[in-house]
Amino acid sequence: MSRLNLLEETRFEKLPVTVYPDQHIASKTVSRRIAELIKAKQAKGEKTVLGLATGATPVGVYAELVRLHKEEGLSFRDVVTFNLDEYYPMQPTAKQSYVTFMNENLFDHIDIERANINIPDGTLPLEEIPAFCLEYERKIEELGGLDLQVLGIGRTGHIGFNEPGSAPNSGTRLVTLDDLTRRDASRDFGGKENVPTKAITMGIGTIFKAREIVLMAWNGKKASIIKKAVEGEISGEVPATYLQLSDNVEFVLDQDAASELTRFDTPWLTRDCVWDEQLTKKAVIWLSCEVEKPILKLTEEDYNSHGMAQLAVDRGPVYNINIDIFNKLQQTITGWPGGKPNADDSRRPERAEPAKKRSIVFSPHPDDDVISMGGTFIRLVDQGHDVHVAYQTSGNTAVWDDDVLRYMEFAIDFKASIGDDNSKLKGIYENMRSFIEQKQPNEVDTPEIQNVKAFIRKSEAIAGARYAGLEDDHIHFQALPFYESGKTKKNPVTDRDIELTMQLLQSIKPHQVFAAGDFEDPHGTHIVCFNIIVEALRRLRDAGESWVADCWLWMYRGAWHEFETHEIEMAVPLSPQEVERKKNAIFKHQSQKDRPVFPGDDEREFWVRAQERNRDTARRYDKLGLADYEAMEAFVRFKY
Known part of the structure; x- marks a missing residue:
């Protein structure tokens, strides 16, 4: 240059x-x-x-x-x-x-x-x-x-x-x-x-x-x-x-x-560009937002006055560009995240066949499934797919200490109510209480406290998955070893994390895998969990597992940031009733409600974050001139 x-x-x-x-x-x-x-x-x-x-x-x-x-x-x-x-x-x-x-x-x-x-x-x-x-x-x-x-x-x-x-x-x-x-x-x-x-x-x-x-x-x-x-x-x-x-x-x-x-973000403002499909899509969406017009109303003057004259010349007339991008966005919207049976799938995000797919939703923490894609999760079940959920970590560092004592007190009272000797449980409780009273910031919990925190998250995850319609044998808890350090700083990933994931994938042989692609997770767990899944799939493919060739990996985003509109490859619209069902599934995670232990830089409750993010995604589509939905969950396909 x-x-x-x-x-x-x-x-x-x-x-x-x-x-x-x-x-x-x-x-x-x-x-x-x-x-x-x-x-x-x-x-x-x-x-x-x-x-x-x-x-x-x-x-x-x-x-x-x-x-x-x-x-x-x-x-x-x-x-x-x-x-x-x-x-x-x-x-x-x-x-x-x-x-x-x-x-x-x-x-x-x-x-x-x-x-x-x-x-x-x-x-x-x-x-x-x-x-x-x-x-x-x-x-x-x-x-x-x-x-x-x-x-x-x-x-x-x-x-x-x-x-x-x-x-x-x-x-x-x-x-x-x-x-x-x-x-x-x-x-x-x-x-x-x-x-x-x-x-x-x-x-x-x-x-x-x-x-x-x-x-x-x-x-x-x-x-x-x-x-x-x-x-x-x-x-x-x-x-x-x-x-x-x-x-x-x-x-x-x-x-x-x-x-x-x-x-890097808007290169057409700084240089001549090679206008491939993805850059064209990004630029037209950007222009629509910049001039606050639906895509089909953009004019040649809009292109020329916003650094996109070269695009108008190379791929114009501009109305044809507008129609092309509008159609591409329209084709990302589907009410059939598992594919629509007996339909032409050449322009749909997912395949029509097989009509009933085996799907697995990987959830890094025990609530990411319903927070991030709860509406799609529920719809996959409602539409008859064979859906599994896998909770990759116990999430046991993100539970308040007083919740531990509350659950222990419940257990002690329950044992007493049925006439069981609860003296051992009382002793464990007193040790926990003494530890918590003297606990220093970020001090590692005792194994008993770690276990109770993990049990709390597990019971909530089961309740959320059952609400989404899953049977218990379709709910999997991996407790990947990299996470189980008891500290906020986790262990390095080892082959054991990958092998456990390979075993689960091999037992299900899914047509669809949904995984958290939110790499801006401030705690870093999402990207670690995602990389484990990708490595597991690659090893299975390289080992000659034929089903892997037909397994599509869809990324969803967590509680922090949505995909950019031009990146979205599948947008699943949610009705007001489905938004309410998703909220109720999130409510099953009571230990994360009101004020979670690690909220990141957003003090809103997780259900509020999720609801507002999904509504914002729908508003973005609406402003571009597409149908006005209550909310949308977005996905991007990852080619591994």
């Missing part, structure tokens, strides 16, 4: 951005850059001064630096580090402290001098913090400033803990954390109420003085804030936008984090 074309393609971007295929390649590139800096400074007999960040984003960089040290002899003896921030108050030995994080991910594995490590002190008395912050600044300046500052970005746009409202010339100081920042950290602390409300952070002014600044971001959860930081106006509401004023900054992104930048 010529320099002129590159400038045109990136003209909406107000600072340098480099996009890599995935975070692993990007992390290795950044770590190599750091390594070369260290070597260059060592060759001149100078120390390297690094500003370091914490959180999930730089973990890959630190892992590669450790590898470079152990396998290629990279030395950190002449490196001095300054961490961006630390929660306040915070003991350095706490699991959630950034001291612990840095030790576990980097410092314990390299030859850095401990005296050269600097991290804000979360144990100081309040009155000593201002002096500490001034000394932190003085120490950086005394060493000649930061050679390179590594940054992540929070969903509020914060860098370090410089939350919205931070001044561009701010120095190291004590700050109050934004509510969204605390919600994002809640899983590490066992609930938002345990997340500190304050932190000590380097200021934007301090960061700005670094000779090089590298901000990294991975995955789609960061895409919207990256767009604001890169293309938006400079504003204290998004502190990362201040980096637009620096001549020494580079944003390093993976493709998902970059996905909402103009050159």
Whole structure:
């Protein structure tokens, strides 16, 4: 690509951005850059001064630096580090402290001098913090400033803990954390109420003085804030936008984090495009929303004035384009998610044959089935298909402790009512109660408590599946081993997780598999569970299982985000009565009602999220000029 074309393609971007295929390649590139800096400074007999960040984003960089040290002899003896921030108050030995994080991910594995490590002190008395912050600044300046500052970005746009409202010339100081920042950290602390409300952070002014600044971001959860930081106006509401004023900054992104930048999201605004079917569909839907007209009312003038003149010339006249896209959208809508028997299926999302399909709905947590596709689930059963549901994990970390005591009290009273000796149960109950009263944030539950929490989720899942119409022998609980750690941080996936899934698939030999394709699940369980299913199907296919060739994998979305309209391949409309039935199925999950343990960044109840999301999907279709339904559940087919 010529320099002129590159400038045109990136003209909406107000600072340098480099996009890599995935975070692993990007992390290795950044770590190599750091390594070369260290070597260059060592060759001149100078120390390297690094500003370091914490959180999930730089973990890959630190892992590669450790590898470079152990396998290629990279030395950190002449490196001095300054961490961006630390929660306040915070003991350095706490699991959630950034001291612990840095030790576990980097410092314990390299030859850095401990005296050269600097991290804000979360144990100081309040009155000593201002002096500490001034000394932190003085120490950086005394060493000649930061050679390179590594940054992540929070969903509020914060860098370090410089939350919205931070001044561009701010120095190291004590700050109050934004509510969204605390919600994002809640899983590490066992609930938002345990997340500190304050932190000590380097200021934007301090960061700005670094000779090089590298901000990294991975995955789609960061895409919207990256767009604001890169293309938006400079504003204290998004502190990362201040980096637009620096001549020494580079944003390093993976493709998902970059996905909402103009050159990727609406490329017709930046360059000539190759107008394949999918891009044409996306562009026409975008244009319809942009000018607030149904697709069939779009004009040549609309195309020409919104960067789509080339499409009008290449594939016009525009009315033919409009009709083509309208028909494609119309053909995604079906009231027969298992296929319509004895019907022409050439333009339908699902096959007509076999008329009665074996279908399996995989649910990562014990309520994702009804929350995400409850209406379709019920309709598949109503239309006579052989439907199974598989709950992949126990979900036992997402139950309140007082629910455990309540269920135990019920069991004790029930045993007493039928004359059974309940002394052993009472002893277990007292031990549970004592543990819970002294329990620390994110402390692993006892095995007995873990079991009761799993039983609660299991009984609710059975009730929900029965309400959808399933017999008990069609309800499967996998309890995949990767999840059963008792902690919010799960075990690595092993062959055992995949083998259990292969065994279930082999026993059912489904024509349809429904799986959670919501990779923005803030807890990460969905993508792990999805990858297990895909790997299981691939292994069965490679082993010569002939039925796998006829097994279609449909992705649904969870409680967070719906598919984009242009991505949807099957849209199942729901009537008002079906919306009500779906809500009732969700209500069977009482432990997740009102206020779940890990709500993510959305405080609404799950049934409200699901209902409003499904209604929004229907409204989007309606605004494009299609039929006006009460609600819709959406699916995308995954080719494995």
